Amino acid sequence: MQIVVRGKNVPVPARLKALTEEKLTKLSRLAADVGRVEVDYSEIRNPRVSANQLCEVTVHLKRHFVKAHASATELAAALDLVLDKVSHQVARVKDKRVHRSHPRRRRIGAGAAPLVEDASGLVDEDEAEEDGAALIVKNKQFTIKPMAPEEAALQMDLLGHDFYFFTNAESGQAAVIYRRRDGHLGLIEAVG
Secondary structure: OEEEEEEEOOOOOHHHHHHHHHHHOOHHHHOOOOOEEEEEEEEOOOOOOOOOEEEEEEEEEOOEEEEEEEEEOOHHHHHHHHHHHHHHHHHHHHHHHHHHHOOOOOOOOOOOOOEEEEOOEEEEHHHHHHHOOOOOOOOOOOOOOEEOHHHHHHHHHHHOOOEEEEEEOOOOOEEEEEEOOOOOEEEEEOOO
């Protein structure tokens, strides 16, 4: 891994350069394909800014690069802040690569894709994913009691949900009460 340390309008002491190289070698633990790391130190020349020491780090990975910057009152503190950001981003890139190269394992059987029901009948899960169709991944069943919409709104608030499914005591039909984006409540009732 090649580490390049530069100072833009700021001299970089040898001690800070050694500290930078020492801390950035830890990035090779997160990803094996770190080729080049560029570190630029600079100073923000604005008297109103107290955290005027800026550190920018660019990490060149295979087919990707990660860039972050942070400022603090001292260059070493700015390096620590930016190193947290960069290591988090490098770990995310690595996780994406791992998930793409190791697809999730099937729980149902070895090589058997589960069947998913759509409007035309049962289809393979792989076919549904290729078509872009949404998959039903969770099925919940519960008993519902007849109640007034006001009581359903109270139950929804007590549970902390954005909607509540109930049987409307006034009409005897299934209904859903939900919280709208404007903060008010909406009611959807089945007719028939």
